[in-house]
Amino acid sequence: MPDPHERAAELRHLLNRAAHAYYVLDAPVMEDAVYDRLYRELSELEASDPALQRPDSPTQRVGGVPAEGFTNVEHRVGLLSLDNAFNRDDLQAWHERLLRVLDRPDDTRLPLVGELKIDGNALALSYRHGVLERAATRGDGARGEEITANVRTISSIPLRLQVNNPPEWVEVRGEAFIPDATFAAINAEREQRGEALFANPRNACAGTLRQLDPKVVAARRLDFFAYTLHLPDDAQPSSQWDALEWLNTAGFRVNPNRELCADLAAINRFCDHWEQGRHELPYATDGVVVKLNDLLLQDEAGFTQKAPRWAIALKYPAEEAPTRLLRVGAQVGRTGAVTPVAEFEAVALAGTSVSRATLHNADRIAELDLHLGDTIVVRKAGEIIPEVVRVLPELRPSDATPVQLPQHCPECGSSLVREGDEAATRCVNSSCPAILRGGLRHWVSKGALDVDGLGSKLIEQLVDRGLVRSLADLYRLDAALLASLDRMGAKSATNLVAALEASKQQPWHRQLYGLGIRHIGEVNAKALAAEFFSSDSLATAALEAPEQISELHGIGPEISASLGQWLGTPANQQLLKDLRSVGLSLEASASEQEAASQAGADTDGVLRGKTLVLTGTLPSLSRSEAKALIEAAGGKVSGSVSKKTDYLVAGEAAGSKLSKAESLKITILDESAFQQLLEQSQ
Structure with missing residues (x-):
């Protein structure tokens, strides 16, 4: 009788090889009946002895028990978005910037890789010693939601890499998506069950990945293309093209419609071909991604604050459609701002039916010269947000009347107000x-x-x-x-x-933020709450000594004026009294006051009143950890370098922030110097 451990290992190897041939290579090597028999044998072996179960077993693809929720995890390598080019001029300008950054002559021919931009959802996959360890969503690029159980159900993602002696760790980036035929089948099934239909494959994919029950994910048959590889330095390929080949060899599905181009002219031909050819593909694409092929040159080019300089996404022109304007409504936001909304005959755009679009404000209505009954051209900005692009005045009915923003609030009937040079028109009735x-x-x-x-x-x-x-x-x-x-x-x-x-036990800064005072976001609310420990002390300063507020680091006169206006309104003064009467403190607890006072005392002359910017990857601190240390020491973290920046904390791949800081002669700290600075404040 064969050893159970050896037999289980053999079955895993056979089944994983068969799955790769079927789902990735589209070249089956095993009959379904044989696959099913071997799968049942492996399932029975694992059921008889749980010690035989392995993370790379194909039985792990069916999904376990539903999760209670998702946790946030930090990406080993950041998952940044790409800058967009919307036409060939933008693409040319990107190429010229790249040559300048690399200090190359204008006529330099840079090898580039063209890849189709799949219209799906980005995933970060982490492998440890060749076995899938973790999968996460993009999130904010630094942290995402951990969805490993759901990703295990995607058959085109290998649970074990098909390479000998895999590196200790491998990071793979790619796009999960739902093929068009699969999407149509899912919607047909939902229609039969009387369920709401999904709007488009991308939305369906995003919702599927966040399902708490992996069995639901497995039933929707998601697919995946890999496009980025990160390995330890001694194992990293020398080019993007080689990285794609490595991914293909390791068992990933890599989009075959890619091309290694000698220069920008070849990339333009690639883009021309796929602008039309994309309509024949069995999945949705919304552009072409262009990448510098040489990875050493990629490192040299570096990153901006949000995106790599060495890559760009050329988006296809937004789909536009003419339709007839039926009416213009208005929505009132929490600050009283009235937003006009165009309502028109429904049109299909980017896979969804669209019948409404924001007009932003009165100035936009005037700019469009909008009349009821007009034929308007509508598109989806960035393939997401509907917008009115222009009016076709030659098709205007003779009796069409100009559109005007209402003079009275559509909710409460109060007169609307437009102050000074503000673009927004507002309802100022606090009871609206x-x-x-x-x-x-x-x-x-x-x-x-x-x-x-x-x-x-x-x-x-x-x-x-x-x-x-x-x-x-x-x-x-x-x-x-x-x-x-x-x-x-x-x-x-x-x-x-x-x-x-x-x-009622939430900290004072959350209560202050929750009041919804204009210009008081979460960061400003924290700063104000650290200086003024109650609504009473804040009101006294705002109404009697506004300079105490406006002189605070990062606050300024606009916020001070907004506080004075809000806190000086009788209805808002009554609201604060009412909140106290139902148990809200509207003041900092003793521990909050002590912490704020201690932070101030600990950082006099060191980080108090200082603005720091973080860039690059620090050796031992994550971005969130460094930010927490700065804030705990009384400093403020900004996202961009300016003359007001006191320190730039720079790690690897620092990019443009480092260059700008050097040009402004701002003090630059590596992690060691940063830690030494923090120690001085203790």
């Missing part, structure tokens, strides 16, 4: 239902009071029924009343009351 709804959504949001269970639909019910007329009224709700509302059971109501009660 729209402002109230927006204020409530902001108050309970993650960055503010973080109240779970109070979504937009429930907020609409509470406001429309007159049950909540201010932020304070939220804390007067009881479980019995909430349970009587639509889609609210007794348990949900009890949980919401508990969540509201718990939110």
Whole structure:
């Protein structure tokens, strides 16, 4: 009788090889019946002895028990987005910038790689000793959501790399997507079940990857193309083309429609071909990615703040469609800003049906010379946001009337106001239902009071029924009343009351941010709360000594004026009293005050009042860890270098920030010098 461990290893090898041939090479090497028999044998072996289970076993693709949620993880190598080119002039300008950065003559021919830009969702895959260890979404480029269980269900992603003696670690980047035929089949199944249809393959893919149940992900048959490889320095290929070949050899599906081009002229021919050829592909693409082939030159070119200099995405022209303007409505935001919205006959754009688009403000309406009944041209900006591009005045009906922004609030009827040179027109009635709804959504949001269970639909019910007329009224709700509302059971109501009660303990800076005062974001709220330990002390300064606020580092007169206006309004003064009456402190706790005072005392003359910028990769600190250390020491972290920057903390691949800091003669610190500076503040 064969050894179970040896037999399980043999079965894993046979099944993984067969899956690679079927899903990646499209060249089956094993009949389905044989595959199924071997798969059952492996499943039975693993069930009889859990010690036989391995992460690279094909049985791990079916998905385990549903997850309770996703956790954020830090990428070993950042997953940056690309700068976009929207026409050939943009592409030419990028190439010229690249030559200047590399200090090459204008007539230098740089080998480039052209790859199709797949319209899906970026993934970061981490392999340890050749076995898939972790998969994550792009997130903010530095951190993403860990979705390993879901990614294991994608058959074109190898669970074990097909290379001998794999490096200790391998990082792979690529695009998950849903092929057109698969998408059509999914929607057909949903239609039969009476479920809402997915708008397009990209949205369906994004929603699928965030499913808590991996079995749902497996059923939707996602696919994957790999396009970027990161290895330890001693194993890294010398070119992007070689990296793609390595990925192909290792068992990944690499898009075959790629080309190594001798120069920009060849890239232009590649782009010309696929602008038309993309319509024949079995999956959606929205452009071409152009990369410098030589990886050493890539390192030399470096990065900007958000993207590599050595690559760019040439986006296909946005699809445009003519349609007829039916009416112009208006939406009121939480700050009272009134946004006009065009409503038109529905048109299909980028895979979705579109019938509404924002017009931004009165100036945009005037610029378009918009009339009711006009034939307008609509497109999706960046393939996502619908916008009105232009009007076709030659098709205008003779009786068409000009569109004007309303003079009165569509929600409460109050007169609208446009102050000074502001683009926005506003409702200034603090009792306006729209402002109230927006204020409530902001108050309970993650960055503010973080109240779970109070979504937009429930907020609409509470406001429309007159049950909540201010932020304070939220804390007067009881479980019995909430349970009587639509889609609210007794348990949900009890949980919401508990969540509201718990939110009273949120720190003072979150309460300040939650008030929704114009220009007071999370960072500014923290800075103000560290100096003024209560709403009373903040109001005294704003109304009697605004210079105390405007002179704070990073605040300034605009924020000071906004605070003075808000805190000086009688209705807002009453709101603060009401919030205190229902149990909100609107002040820093003793521990918060001590921490703020200690931070100030510890950093006098070192980081207090200093602005630092982070760039590149530090040897032992992540970007978030370095930022936390700076803020804990009283400093402020900025995203860009300017004359107001005090220090630049630079790691590997520092890019343009380093050059700019050098030109401005700003003090540059490596991690060692940065740590020494922090030690001086202790």
